[in-house]
Amino acid sequence: AMNNGTAGTTNTLPNAATSSSAGFSRQACRSRYESWRYYKYFPYAASPYLQRKLRAYEARHRRCAPGTPLYAKSVEQLRSGRSADAGMECSYVVWLPFDGLGNRMLSMVSGFLYALLTDRVFLVALPPDSTDIFCEPFPADIEKSYTRLLDAKVIGPDANATAAGVPPYVYLSIGWQLKDPLFFCGEHQLVLGKVNWLLLYSDLYFSASRAVADELRRLFPAKESVSHLLSRYLLHPTNPVWSLATRYYRSYLAPAKRRIGVQIRMFRYGADDMFNQILACSRQENILPETDDADDDDDAVVVAVATRSADNGGSNSTAILVASLYADYYERLRSRYYVHAAKGGERVAVFQPSHEEQQATANMAHNQRALAEIYLLSFSEELLTSGTSTFGYVSSNLAGVRPTILLTAYGHKVPDPPCRRAVSMEPCNLTPPKGVQCQSKPLKEDVERHVRVCEDSKNGVKFF
Numbered sequence: 001a002m003n004n005g006t007a008g009t010t011n012t013l014p015n016a017a018t019s020s021s022a023g024f025s026r027q028a029c030r031s032r033y034e035s036w037r038y039y040k041y042f043p044y045a046a047s048p049y050l051q052r053k054l055r056a057y058e059a060r061h062r063r064c065a066p067g068t069p070l071y072a073k074s075v076e077q078l079r080s081g082r083s084a085d086a087g088m089e090c091s092y093v094v095w096l097p098f099d100g101l102g103n104r105m106l107s108m109v110s111g112f113l114y115a116l117l118t119d120r121v122f123l124v125a126l127p128p129d130s131t132d133i134f135c136e137p138f139p140a141d142i143e144k145s146y147t148r149l150l151d152a153k154v155i156g157p158d159a160n161a162t163a164a165g166v167p168p169y170v171y172l173s174i175g176w177q178l179k180d181p182l183f184f185c186g187e188h189q190l191v192l193g194k195v196n197w198l199l200l201y202s203d204l205y206f207s208a209s210r211a212v213a214d215e216l217r218r219l220f221p222a223k224e225s226v227s228h229l230l231s232r233y234l235l236h237p238t239n240p241v242w243s244l245a246t247r248y249y250r251s252y253l254a255p256a257k258r259r260i261g262v263q264i265r266m267f268r269y270g271a272d273d274m275f276n277q278i279l280a281c282s283r284q285e286n287i288l289p290e291t292d293d294a295d296d297d298d299d300a301v302v303v304a305v306a307t308r309s310a311d312n313g314g315s316n317s318t319a320i321l322v323a324s325l326y327a328d329y330y331e332r333l334r335s336r337y338y339v340h341a342a343k344g345g346e347r348v349a350v351f352q353p354s355h356e357e358q359q360a361t362a363n364m365a366h367n368q369r370a371l372a373e374i375y376l377l378s379f380s381e382e383l384l385t386s387g388t389s390t391f392g393y394v395s396s397n398l399a400g401v402r403p404t405i406l407l408t409a410y411g412h413k414v415p416d417p418p419c420r421r422a423v424s425m426e427p428c429n430l431t432p433p434k435g436v437q438c439q440s441k442p443l444k445e446d447v448e449r450h451v452r453v454c455e456d457s458k459n460g461v462k463f464f
């Protein structure tokens with residue numbers, strides 16, 4: 001169970017949902033136990049080594065989490081401004097919220113992976129807009145989380161962190177802003193290893209840290225499984241979010257034979273004619289059902305097709321789920337299948353759960369709907385996503401699907417090709433450290449072999 005801390009109750013991550021444990025009742029977090037029923041693919045199981053590592057993590061979390069004597073000791077050390085004592089048992093990564101939901105999910109997964117690799121405990125500081133979004137993955141006292149420490153002015157950006165020697169805590173900025181690129185060097189990892197409290201400020205996915213390449217390879221023999229396995233392990237929507245997602249799924253998506261998720265994110269640098277980009281992409285990769293445009297004026301044929309398919313009980317039906325802040329593309333897709341019959345008599349229905357018009361990350365109800373849509377996308381057999389969108393990245397890695405990614409439209413023109421099928425379900429690390437001079441040895445060759453330039457960003461890299 002999304003590992004709740006009862007070591008040994010679970011074997012593989014996808015099946016983690018089936019176990020239960022004290023402190024984690026089914027009622028408290030239904031998604032933890034039910035999500036496996038909605039996912040269509042289980043492409044990777046956790047390696048035995050990853051399983052051991054997670055069990056060890058859970059034990060460490062129980063020992064060191066807020067509410068424990070060891071945590072109190074660590075807070076005391078932090079408060080005193082002293083370096084950690086040599087015998088200090090617990091060290092931490094504290095994740096700080098930054099940017100939209102997709103960004104947050106990716107950086108949480110990355111932060112957790114980092115904690116796993118460096119034997120730390122992972123704590124998250126949840127802002128008020130996120131308190132009812134994710135279930136607590138591990139039993140811990142949220143009341144004493146970093147937010148509270150901040151509020152209590154125990155620690156904070158203005159606190160005096162420069163005691164002689166190693167500071168008790170260090171902020172790390174490794175997202176878009178990437179203020180601490182040396183984080184990725186082995187020799188700096190050694191320094192950071194001595195800091196008890198790492199405050200992680202990131203909005204992006206990262207994992208190809210040079211220092212931890214060996215361990216990463218042992219944990220994840222299949223490189224493209226890293227974020228897939230970890231996000232299914234770590235992220236579980238709370239009941240209100242889960243109700244939104246499952247209610248919608250059962251009403252609109254479950255009756256279809258197959259589901260195609262289309263995620264449309266409009267960035268400033270998007271194509272002027274994104275609808276055409278979507279259609280061209282769909283044609284190229286054979287995603288959305290083609291229409292019998294030739295039958296336009298022939299009502300008789302359309303009716304005949306409709307009658308035939310009315311009898312086939314959903315055996316040839318497709319549900320297209322559109323996730324977008326706007327209604328426009330949904331309207332156009334829906335109208336396409338209203339005006340034209342789909343080839344072969346296929347029944348096509350187009351759905352969009354919400355169109356929020358604008359991002360409102362500080363609003364919890366908005367975030368709940370956004371997360372519900374991320375999960376609805378992840379229940380699809382096939383995904384067409386927008387390039388450089390973390391919202392699309394998390395949907396794909398939760399789904400265990402290699403998405404087709406719409407490419408960036410330079411000069412607002414529909415790019416050629418309009419899209420590409422992703423080499424893996426891993427998110428793109430959009431800001432890998434560039435030109436950082438590390439003294440330590442470079443990335444191990446066999447890890448590097450599994451890193452390539454992203455489909456949607458020539459500056460980004462991803463595992464495959």
Ligand code: GDP
Pocket residue numbers: 099100101102103104264265323324325354356358359360361366367369370371373388389390391392
């Ligand atoms: P990114 O900006 O595409 O990388 O994704 P983020 O998730 O980090 O930030 C975009 C935010 O805008 C989301 O978290 C939502 O709040 C909102 N948003 C964007 N697209 C959608 C959508 O399709 N549906 C909903 N409900 N919200 C969206």
